[in-house]
Amino acid sequence: MSSILIKGGRVIDPASGRDETGDIWIVAGKISKSGGKAGRTIDARGKWVVPGLIDIHVHFREPGHEAKETIADGCAAAVAGGFTSVAPMANTGRPVDSAMAVRYVRDRAAEAGLARVFPIGAVTQGLKGEELAEMGLMAEAGAAAFSDDGNPVMNSEILRRALEYAAMFRKPVISHCEDAHLTKGAAMNEGLVATELGLRGWPAVAEAAMAARDAMLARWTGARVHIAHVSAKETVEVIRAAKKAGDPVTAEAAPHHLTLDEESLRTYDPRFRMNPPLRAREDVQALVDALADGTIDCIASDHAPHTVEDKDREYDACPNGVIGLETTLGVILADLVAAKKLTPMRAIEAMTTGPARVLGLPHGTLAPGAAADVTIIDPDRKWKVDPSKFRSRGRCTPWEGRTLKGAAVLTVVDGRIVFER
Amino acid sequence: MARSPKGPADWTRRHLLGIRELTRGELEAILARASECKKSPPTGKPLGGRRLLTFFAESSTRTRTSFGIAARNLGAEVIDLSPAGSSLSKGESLRDTAQTIDALGVDFAVVRHPSSGAPHKVAAAIRGSVVNAGDGSNEHPTQALLDLFTIRERLGKLDGLKVALVGDILHSRVARSNLWAHRLLGNDVTLVGPATLIPRGIESTGAAVAHDFDTVLANHDVIMMLRLQLERQRAGLFPSTAEYSTLYGLTRERLARLKKGAIVMHPGPMNRGWEIASESADSPQSTILDQVHNGIFVRMAVLTLLNGAK
Numbered sequence: 001m002s003s004i005l006i007k008g009g010r011v012i013d014p015a016s017g018r019d020e021t022g023d024i025w026i027v028a029g030k031i032s033k034s035g036g037k038a039g040r041t042i043d044a045r046g047k048w049v050v051p052g053l054i055d056i057h058v059h060f061r062e063p064g065h066e067a068k069e070t071i072a073d074g075c076a077a078a079v080a081g082g083f084t085s086v087a088p089m090a091n092t093g094r095p096v097d098s099a100m101a102v103r104y105v106r107d108r109a110a111e112a113g114l115a116r117v118f119p120i121g122a123v124t125q126g127l128k129g130e131e132l133a134e135m136g137l138m139a140e141a142g143a144a145a146f147s148d149d150g151n152p153v154m155n156s157e158i159l160r161r162a163l164e165y166a167a168m169f170r171k172p173v174i175s176h177c178e179d180a181h182l183t184k185g186a187a188m189n190e191g192l193v194a195t196e197l198g199l200r201g202w203p204a205v206a207e208a209a210m211a212a213r214d215a216m217l218a219r220w221t222g223a224r225v226h227i228a229h230v231s232a233k234e235t236v237e238v239i240r241a242a243k244k245a246g247d248p249v250t251a252e253a254a255p256h257h258l259t260l261d262e263e264s265l266r267t268y269d270p271r272f273r274m275n276p277p278l279r280a281r282e283d284v285q286a287l288v289d290a291l292a293d294g295t296i297d298c299i300a301s302d303h304a305p306h307t308v309e310d311k312d313r314e315y316d317a318c319p320n321g322v323i324g325l326e327t328t329l330g331v332i333l334a335d336l337v338a339a340k341k342l343t344p345m346r347a348i349e350a351m352t353t354g355p356a357r358v359l360g361l362p363h364g365t366l367a368p369g370a371a372a373d374v375t376i377i378d379p380d381r382k383w384k385v386d387p388s389k390f391r392s393r394g395r396c397t398p399w400e401g402r403t404l405k406g407a408a409v410l411t412v413v414d415g416r417i418v419f420e421r
Numbered sequence: 422m423a424r425s426p427k428g429p430a431d432w433t434r435r436h437l438l439g440i441r442e443l444t445r446g447e448l449e450a451i452l453a454r455a456s457e458c459k460k461s462p463p464t465g466k467p468l469g470g471r472r473l474l475t476f477f478a479e480s481s482t483r484t485r486t487s488f489g490i491a492a493r494n495l496g497a498e499v500i501d502l503s504p505a506g507s508s509l510s511k512g513e514s515l516r517d518t519a520q521t522i523d524a525l526g527v528d529f530a531v532v533r534h535p536s537s538g539a540p541h542k543v544a545a546a547i548r549g550s551v552v553n554a555g556d557g558s559n560e561h562p563t564q565a566l567l568d569l570f571t572i573r574e575r576l577g578k579l580d581g582l583k584v585a586l587v588g589d590i591l592h593s594r595v596a597r598s599n600l601w602a603h604r605l606l607g608n609d610v611t612l613v614g615p616a617t618l619i620p621r622g623i624e625s626t627g628a629a630v631a632h633d634f635d636t637v638l639a640n641h642d643v644i645m646m647l648r649l650q651l652e653r654q655r656a657g658l659f660p661s662t663a664e665y666s667t668l669y670g671l672t673r674e675r676l677a678r679l680k681k682g683a684i685v686m687h688p689g690p691m692n693r694g695w696e697i698a699s700e701s702a703d704s705p706q707s708t709i710l711d712q713v714h715n716g717i718f719v720r721m722a723v724l725t726l727l728n729g730a731k
Binding site: 187190191192194195196197198199200201267268309312313314315316317 | 441514515516534536537538539541542556557558559560594597620621622623625626
């Protein structure tokens with residue numbers, strides 16, 4: 001493997017706090033301080049050079065629902081969006097609740113040869129919330145964490161045992177916080193907009209109450225809980241209090257919850273339907289503040305592809321979920337960084353060291369000797385979101401037609417250029 | 422706020438999807454046209470050569486029939502494309518339905534659907550006009566219009582009124598359309614029912630909320646009872662029909678305590694003995710059959726106005 005020199009870019013490396021113009025060498029698949037003769041020199045002037053981005057919450061649907069997404073297409077979307085590591089959730093067509101399924105996901109990812117894939121195994125068999133899945137064997141097969149995401153683990157006894165068990169393998173449990181009794185039939189955030197639209201409401205308390213339960217169970221068991229897709233200001237309060245108390249709790253927020261609110265739903269547009277739902281403007285503000293101050297550890301897309309047919313239905317009958325891998329960076333840079341709500345350093349941190357720490361991954365750093373996962377970002381690149389150009393099989397995005405500013409222009413995984421614009 | 426249409430020439434709206442999107446001028450234009458239709462039924466065939474299609478994905482007797490009569494009175498051809506039974510999930514997608522309606526070349530599609538927003542989706546896909554005949558818990562605009570028409574006929578005015586909507590506000594499209602209509606007209610609206618059937622925070626629409634029906638009886642001009650759906654009991658929203666009737670039923674005793682001249686309304690179909698006693702439903706104060714009758718004129722008004730917008 002010949003060496004690569006990325007020259008003259010703005011190097012932003014949250015792991016070291018470095019933010020300066022400089023060069024990055026990639027030698028034999030590793031980050032290096034220097035190299036000999038570069039096989040390729042990349043002019044990165046005017047660009048940002050950052051550790052390969054990490055998204056710890058994606059849905060690749062395979063095995064079982066390949067019409068919605070495949071691991072290969074999901075990985076292609078990831079690297080096009082600047083993400084070098086992704087963690088697909090277990091609620092695939094056939095749930096990833098066994099070592100065999102974990103190996104299958106890893107094998108398919110290896111065949112694709114694009115992004116690093118860290119499969120998340122199910123907490124319970126078939127994601128049913130009843131009996132523990134074989135977490136030990138899945139951990140051995142390479143599962144990075146456990147989650148029934150898509151479903152909450154409603155039974156507190158099951159979750160307690162899952163936490164105790166997962167902790168033996170030093171893996172976090174990722175919790176989809178939703179009291180399902182409070183959200184039955186819900187189609188959007190509960191509030192005045194839902195009342196005006198005649199849609200069933202999903203109250204914020206259904207998330208916050210479960211997050212509070214999970215934080216208490218984390219404290220009591222000492223096991224790590226990661227709260228997925230935080231959407232409500234009340235949940236932010238719960239996490240802030242838990243962290244203050246020293247509980248082993250981390251959290252993520254999705255780009256749509258960080259930038260959009262329930263007003264978007266006034267046209268009954270399925271492109272704005274996801275779970276948890278878009279909330280009120282105050283919630284968006286609370287999430288942005290929490291991301292800026294570290295209460296929320298990382299940004300995760302909750303990339304949730306569906307077929308066009310699945311989504312093109314009456315609003316309250318269409319499935320939840322929008323895609324994100326190819327828009328996350330542009331949305332965060334345009335709506336949070338350019339809008340001065342988040343510094344470039346904090347934004348990159350929330351997509352590199354932040355998520356790496358949650359899953360205990362040795363990535364998200366430009367430290368010499370680290371595996372060479374690097375993303376080059378053009379922060380000034382303006383582009384219009386055109387779903388027909390996505391690598392993902394999903395087409396449903398709330399940002400369709402939006403002009404975003406900022407995009408990945410080159411992505412390196414393990415020293416190999418896997419995407420170049 | 423858009424300008425108030427003074428006559429048919431000013432009418433620009435192609436669809437009637439909800440009361441919430443209307444201006445006061447539009448609301449008044451519909452009611453004025455409905456009065457004309459009732460006083461002197463249009464001669465000739467103002468909608469001759471036009472085709473109206475009813476698509477009811479939820480059961481209905483009076484609304485579909487009323488639209489059919491209204492359209493025939495105007496000389497339009499009426500066809501029905503309602504899916505058989507309630508097995509909508511097995512049927513075609515709403516997009517295909519809309520495209521089919523469009524391909525059939527209809528001028529009006531009257532749509533009832535269990536999903537809020539479904540008529541909006543149809544409206545976006547067809548060249549003709551869509552009239553929302555009830556979508557999920559969202560709106561039932563022609564019901565509110567015929568209610569207003571009936572109120573004005575009985576009380577002689579549409580402003581300065583105190584209106585109580587009683588029952589399942591949470592799930593009722595009739596309640597929503599009436600709430601928006603009366604707020605648009607500046608009337609006082611009180612929403613009456615158990616806390617479990619009233620949406621949280623609805624006071625911010627300007628409506629008052631009361632959980633004690635007896636406190637509103639003597640000082641409201643309009644008492645509109647809403648149909649009680651038994652499945653709400655199964656969902657744990659109230660304990661029993663017996664308790665509901667006791668707390669929120671318009672019993673004979675409560676009827677006797679109404680303000681002098683107050684009217685009793687119900688969109689139908691009624692559960693006699695649950696939300697409304699027979700004595701109340703059949704009392705002189707009741708407007709229930711007037712509502713059904715006036716529905717025809719209101720729908721004629723809507724159809725001719727939408728026709729003029731083309």
